Amino acid sequence: MVGSEIRMARLFEKGRAFVVALDHGLVMGPLKGIENPIEVVAKIAKNGPDALQMTPAMVKLVKENFFSRGSPMLIARLDTANVWRQKYKVYNEGYYASIYTVKDAINIGADAVVTYLVVGYGSDIVEGYNLSALGSLRKEANDYGIPFIIEPLYVTKDNPDSVKELDLVKYVTRLASEIGADILKVDYTGSKESFRQVVNVAFSPILIRGGPKTNTNEEFLKMLRDALEAGAKGVTVGRNLWQADEPDKLAKAISKVVHENLDIGEALKILK
Numbered sequence: 410m411v412g413s414e415i416r417m418a419r420l421f422e423k424g425r426a427f428v429v430a431l432d433h434g435l436v437m438g439p440l441k442g443i444e445n446p447i448e449v450v451a452k453i454a455k456n457g458p459d460a461l462q463m464t465p466a467m468v469k470l471v472k473e474n475f476f477s478r479g480s481p482m483l484i485a486r487l488d489t490a491n492v493w494r495q496k497y498k499v500y501n502e503g504y505y506a507s508i509y510t511v512k513d514a515i516n517i518g519a520d521a522v523v524t525y526l527v528v529g530y531g532s533d534i535v536e537g538y539n540l541s542a543l544g545s546l547r548k549e550a551n552d553y554g555i556p557f558i559i560e561p562l563y564v565t566k567d568n569p570d571s572v573k574e575l576d577l578v579k580y581v582t583r584l585a586s587e588i589g590a591d592i593l594k595v596d597y598t599g600s601k602e603s604f605r606q607v608v609n610v611a612f613s614p615i616l617i618r619g620g621p622k623t624n625t626n627e628e629f630l631k632m633l634r635d636a637l638e639a640g641a642k643g644v645t646v647g648r649n650l651w652q653a654d655e656p657d658k659l660a661k662a663i664s665k666v667v668h669e670n671l672d673i674g675e676a677l678k679i680l681k
Protein backbone atom coordinates (compact mmCIF):
# COMPACT_ATOMS: atom_id res chain seq x y z
CA MET A 410 0.00 0.00 0.00
CA VAL A 411 3.01 2.32 -0.04
CA GLY A 412 2.22 3.20 -3.66
CA SER A 413 -1.23 4.31 -2.64
CA GLU A 414 0.15 6.44 0.19
CA ILE A 415 2.61 8.12 -2.17
CA ARG A 416 -0.07 8.85 -4.78
CA MET A 417 -2.52 10.12 -2.13
CA ALA A 418 0.17 12.39 -0.70
CA ARG A 419 0.89 13.82 -4.16
CA LEU A 420 -2.78 14.43 -4.93
CA PHE A 421 -3.27 16.18 -1.58
CA GLU A 422 0.17 17.79 -1.54
CA LYS A 423 -1.39 21.21 -0.90
CA GLY A 424 -3.81 19.80 1.68
CA ARG A 425 -6.75 19.81 -0.72
CA ALA A 426 -7.34 18.71 -4.31
CA PHE A 427 -8.91 20.30 -7.39
CA VAL A 428 -9.88 17.66 -9.95
CA VAL A 429 -11.46 18.26 -13.36
CA ALA A 430 -13.84 15.54 -14.54
CA LEU A 431 -14.01 14.91 -18.29
CA ASP A 432 -15.43 11.38 -18.23
CA HIS A 433 -19.07 12.25 -18.91
CA GLY A 434 -19.00 10.78 -22.44
CA LEU A 435 -19.15 7.27 -20.99
CA VAL A 436 -22.43 7.97 -19.20
CA MET A 437 -24.08 10.96 -20.89
CA GLY A 438 -22.56 11.09 -24.37
CA PRO A 439 -20.81 14.09 -25.96
CA LEU A 440 -22.07 16.88 -23.73
CA LYS A 441 -21.58 20.50 -24.74
CA GLY A 442 -18.08 21.46 -23.70
CA ILE A 443 -16.40 18.07 -24.09
CA GLU A 444 -17.27 17.28 -27.70
CA ASN A 445 -13.59 17.68 -28.56
CA PRO A 446 -11.34 16.29 -25.80
CA ILE A 447 -8.15 17.79 -27.28
CA GLU A 448 -9.58 21.32 -27.25
CA VAL A 449 -11.08 21.20 -23.77
CA VAL A 450 -8.03 19.63 -22.14
CA ALA A 451 -5.79 22.25 -23.80
CA LYS A 452 -7.90 25.01 -22.18
CA ILE A 453 -7.78 23.52 -18.71
CA ALA A 454 -4.68 21.41 -18.08
CA LYS A 455 -2.25 24.27 -17.43
CA ASN A 456 -4.59 26.42 -15.37
CA GLY A 457 -4.34 24.81 -11.97
CA PRO A 458 -6.03 21.41 -11.68
CA ASP A 459 -4.20 18.87 -9.53
CA ALA A 460 -5.68 16.02 -11.57
CA LEU A 461 -7.79 15.30 -14.63
CA GLN A 462 -10.35 12.50 -14.55
CA MET A 463 -11.16 10.67 -17.79
CA THR A 464 -11.51 7.25 -19.38
CA PRO A 465 -8.40 5.35 -20.50
CA ALA A 466 -9.65 5.74 -24.10
CA MET A 467 -9.67 9.54 -23.78
CA VAL A 468 -6.16 9.55 -22.28
CA LYS A 469 -4.83 8.24 -25.57
CA LEU A 470 -6.15 11.37 -27.36
CA VAL A 471 -4.64 13.86 -24.93
CA LYS A 472 -1.59 12.03 -23.61
CA GLU A 473 0.86 14.89 -24.32
CA ASN A 474 -0.77 16.83 -21.47
CA PHE A 475 0.76 14.35 -19.02
CA PHE A 476 4.30 14.21 -20.40
CA SER A 477 5.98 16.84 -18.24
CA ARG A 478 6.80 16.65 -14.53
CA GLY A 479 4.50 19.55 -13.64
CA SER A 480 1.52 17.96 -15.43
CA PRO A 481 -1.74 17.25 -13.60
CA MET A 482 -2.15 13.77 -12.15
CA LEU A 483 -4.46 11.34 -13.92
CA ILE A 484 -7.55 9.66 -12.53
CA ALA A 485 -9.05 6.86 -14.64
CA ARG A 486 -12.79 6.22 -14.79
CA LEU A 487 -13.43 2.45 -14.79
CA ASP A 488 -17.19 2.07 -15.04
CA THR A 489 -20.55 3.36 -16.21
CA ALA A 490 -24.30 3.24 -15.63
CA ASN A 491 -27.27 4.17 -17.81
CA VAL A 492 -29.17 6.26 -15.30
CA TRP A 493 -28.27 9.62 -16.89
CA ARG A 494 -29.88 9.15 -20.27
CA GLN A 495 -32.91 11.37 -19.70
CA LYS A 496 -31.72 13.65 -22.49
CA TYR A 497 -32.31 10.81 -24.94
CA LYS A 498 -35.66 9.94 -23.33
CA VAL A 499 -34.59 6.37 -22.69
CA TYR A 500 -35.83 5.26 -19.31
CA ASN A 501 -35.22 1.64 -18.57
CA GLU A 502 -34.46 -0.28 -15.45
CA GLY A 503 -30.88 0.83 -15.10
CA TYR A 504 -27.63 -1.05 -15.45
CA TYR A 505 -24.19 -0.74 -13.96
CA ALA A 506 -21.18 -2.04 -15.88
CA SER A 507 -17.51 -2.09 -15.07
CA ILE A 508 -15.61 -1.44 -18.30
CA TYR A 509 -11.92 -1.07 -17.45
CA THR A 510 -9.74 -2.94 -14.98
CA VAL A 511 -7.28 -1.32 -12.58
CA LYS A 512 -4.53 -2.84 -14.73
CA ASP A 513 -5.89 -0.92 -17.77
CA ALA A 514 -5.67 2.25 -15.67
CA ILE A 515 -2.08 1.57 -14.63
CA ASN A 516 -1.29 0.84 -18.27
CA ILE A 517 -2.27 4.39 -19.36
CA GLY A 518 -0.36 5.99 -16.47
CA ALA A 519 -3.20 6.59 -14.00
CA ASP A 520 -2.46 7.78 -10.46
CA ALA A 521 -5.89 6.81 -9.08
CA VAL A 522 -9.08 5.08 -10.24
CA VAL A 523 -12.69 6.16 -9.81
CA THR A 524 -15.88 4.09 -9.73
CA TYR A 525 -19.63 4.64 -9.24
CA LEU A 526 -21.84 3.25 -6.53
CA VAL A 527 -25.37 3.81 -7.84
CA VAL A 528 -27.99 3.09 -5.21
CA GLY A 529 -31.77 3.20 -5.62
CA TYR A 530 -32.29 3.12 -9.38
CA GLY A 531 -32.01 -0.32 -10.96
CA SER A 532 -33.11 -3.65 -9.56
CA ASP A 533 -31.53 -5.18 -6.46
CA ILE A 534 -29.61 -7.45 -8.83
CA VAL A 535 -27.99 -4.42 -10.47
CA GLU A 536 -27.17 -2.91 -7.08
CA GLY A 537 -25.71 -6.20 -5.88
CA TYR A 538 -23.62 -6.49 -9.04
CA ASN A 539 -22.39 -2.92 -8.56
CA LEU A 540 -21.36 -3.67 -4.97
CA SER A 541 -19.53 -6.87 -5.82
CA ALA A 542 -17.79 -5.19 -8.78
CA LEU A 543 -16.55 -2.50 -6.41
CA GLY A 544 -15.33 -5.17 -4.00
CA SER A 545 -13.21 -6.74 -6.77
CA LEU A 546 -11.94 -3.41 -8.14
CA ARG A 547 -11.06 -2.23 -4.63
CA LYS A 548 -8.99 -5.36 -4.10
CA GLU A 549 -7.26 -4.92 -7.45
CA ALA A 550 -6.54 -1.24 -6.63
CA ASN A 551 -5.09 -2.22 -3.25
CA ASP A 552 -2.95 -4.92 -4.89
CA TYR A 553 -1.51 -2.37 -7.32
CA GLY A 554 -1.12 0.33 -4.66
CA ILE A 555 -3.32 2.90 -6.41
CA PRO A 556 -5.95 5.05 -4.64
CA PHE A 557 -9.52 3.83 -5.06
CA ILE A 558 -12.17 6.53 -5.38
CA ILE A 559 -15.90 5.83 -5.04
CA GLU A 560 -18.61 8.21 -6.20
CA PRO A 561 -21.68 7.08 -4.23
CA LEU A 562 -25.02 8.35 -5.57
CA TYR A 563 -28.61 7.84 -4.61
CA VAL A 564 -30.52 8.01 -7.88
CA THR A 565 -34.24 7.70 -8.60
CA LYS A 566 -36.23 7.88 -11.83
CA ASP A 567 -37.69 11.22 -10.69
CA ASN A 568 -34.29 12.56 -9.78
CA PRO A 569 -31.76 10.94 -12.06
CA ASP A 570 -29.11 13.53 -11.41
CA SER A 571 -28.95 12.18 -7.81
CA VAL A 572 -30.82 12.92 -4.61
CA LYS A 573 -29.12 15.40 -2.27
CA GLU A 574 -31.26 14.63 0.79
CA LEU A 575 -29.04 14.52 3.86
CA ASP A 576 -29.98 11.06 5.19
CA LEU A 577 -29.54 9.45 1.79
CA VAL A 578 -26.21 11.18 1.14
CA LYS A 579 -24.99 10.08 4.58
CA TYR A 580 -26.17 6.54 3.85
CA VAL A 581 -24.36 6.19 0.52
CA THR A 582 -21.27 7.97 1.87
CA ARG A 583 -20.98 5.46 4.68
CA LEU A 584 -21.67 2.55 2.33
CA ALA A 585 -18.80 3.66 0.07
CA SER A 586 -16.56 4.15 3.11
CA GLU A 587 -17.24 0.61 4.31
CA ILE A 588 -16.41 -0.79 0.84
CA GLY A 589 -12.96 0.72 1.29
CA ALA A 590 -12.83 3.97 -0.68
CA ASP A 591 -9.61 5.96 -0.22
CA ILE A 592 -11.39 9.09 -1.47
CA LEU A 593 -15.12 9.81 -1.73
CA LYS A 594 -16.82 11.97 -4.36
CA VAL A 595 -20.02 13.15 -2.78
CA ASP A 596 -22.90 15.51 -3.60
CA TYR A 597 -23.01 18.73 -1.59
CA THR A 598 -26.13 18.70 0.58
CA GLY A 599 -26.88 22.42 0.32
CA SER A 600 -25.74 23.79 3.66
CA LYS A 601 -22.59 23.77 5.76
CA GLU A 602 -24.45 22.38 8.78
CA SER A 603 -25.77 19.39 6.88
CA PHE A 604 -22.53 18.73 5.01
CA ARG A 605 -20.54 18.59 8.26
CA GLN A 606 -22.70 15.60 9.16
CA VAL A 607 -21.72 13.91 5.90
CA VAL A 608 -18.03 14.59 6.57
CA ASN A 609 -18.46 13.14 10.06
CA VAL A 610 -19.74 9.75 8.86
CA ALA A 611 -17.08 9.33 6.14
CA PHE A 612 -13.87 7.32 6.61
CA SER A 613 -11.83 9.18 3.99
CA PRO A 614 -11.40 12.64 2.40
CA ILE A 615 -14.38 13.97 0.47
CA LEU A 616 -14.24 15.84 -2.83
CA ILE A 617 -17.61 17.35 -3.67
CA ARG A 618 -19.17 16.65 -7.07
CA GLY A 619 -19.60 19.76 -9.19
CA GLY A 620 -23.07 18.81 -10.44
CA PRO A 621 -25.13 20.26 -13.31
CA LYS A 622 -24.25 23.76 -14.53
CA THR A 623 -25.41 26.43 -12.11
CA ASN A 624 -26.88 29.73 -13.34
CA THR A 625 -23.76 31.71 -12.46
CA ASN A 626 -20.10 31.07 -11.66
CA GLU A 627 -20.70 32.84 -8.36
CA GLU A 628 -23.31 30.26 -7.37
CA PHE A 629 -20.88 27.44 -8.05
CA LEU A 630 -17.96 29.13 -6.24
CA LYS A 631 -20.15 29.80 -3.21
CA MET A 632 -21.15 26.13 -3.02
CA LEU A 633 -17.48 25.20 -3.25
CA ARG A 634 -16.41 27.60 -0.48
CA ASP A 635 -19.21 26.44 1.81
CA ALA A 636 -18.32 22.80 1.23
CA LEU A 637 -14.64 23.46 2.03
CA GLU A 638 -15.62 25.29 5.22
CA ALA A 639 -17.75 22.27 6.15
CA GLY A 640 -14.75 19.95 5.81
CA ALA A 641 -14.62 18.87 2.15
CA LYS A 642 -11.06 18.34 0.94
CA GLY A 643 -11.67 19.71 -2.53
CA VAL A 644 -13.80 19.31 -5.62
CA THR A 645 -14.20 17.23 -8.75
CA VAL A 646 -15.84 19.53 -11.24
CA GLY A 647 -16.92 18.95 -14.82
CA ARG A 648 -19.92 20.78 -16.29
CA ASN A 649 -19.60 23.90 -14.14
CA LEU A 650 -16.11 24.36 -15.49
CA TRP A 651 -16.10 23.36 -19.15
CA GLN A 652 -19.60 24.67 -19.84
CA ALA A 653 -18.59 28.11 -18.49
CA ASP A 654 -17.73 30.93 -20.91
CA GLU A 655 -14.05 31.01 -19.98
CA PRO A 656 -12.98 27.68 -18.50
CA ASP A 657 -9.31 28.73 -18.38
CA LYS A 658 -10.00 31.69 -16.07
CA LEU A 659 -12.52 29.77 -14.00
CA ALA A 660 -10.01 26.96 -13.47
CA LYS A 661 -7.54 29.50 -12.08
CA ALA A 662 -10.22 30.89 -9.77
CA ILE A 663 -11.25 27.43 -8.51
CA SER A 664 -7.64 26.53 -7.81
CA LYS A 665 -7.22 29.62 -5.65
CA VAL A 666 -10.47 29.04 -3.77
CA VAL A 667 -9.47 25.43 -3.07
CA HIS A 668 -5.83 26.04 -2.18
CA GLU A 669 -5.72 29.61 -0.89
CA ASN A 670 -9.22 30.05 0.55
CA LEU A 671 -9.74 32.99 -1.80
CA ASP A 672 -13.08 34.67 -1.09
CA ILE A 673 -15.76 34.84 -3.77
CA GLY A 674 -15.26 38.55 -4.53
CA GLU A 675 -11.55 38.04 -5.22
CA ALA A 676 -12.22 34.86 -7.19
CA LEU A 677 -14.72 36.67 -9.42
CA LYS A 678 -12.10 39.33 -10.22
CA ILE A 679 -10.04 36.60 -11.92
CA LEU A 680 -12.99 36.09 -14.27
CA LYS A 681 -13.21 39.76 -15.32
Ligand SMILES: O=C(CO)COP(=O)(O)O
Pocket residue numbers: 430432433594618619620621645646647648649
Ligand atom coordinates in the same frame (compact mmCIF):
# COMPACT_ATOMS: atom_id res chain seq x y z
O1 LIG B 1 -16.92 13.71 -11.29
C1 LIG B 1 -17.84 14.08 -11.95
C2 LIG B 1 -18.39 13.22 -13.04
O2 LIG B 1 -17.67 12.02 -13.07
C3 LIG B 1 -18.41 15.41 -11.68
O3 LIG B 1 -18.88 16.01 -12.84
P1 LIG B 1 -19.85 17.25 -12.73
O4 LIG B 1 -19.10 18.36 -12.05
O5 LIG B 1 -20.22 17.60 -14.13
O6 LIG B 1 -21.02 16.81 -11.89
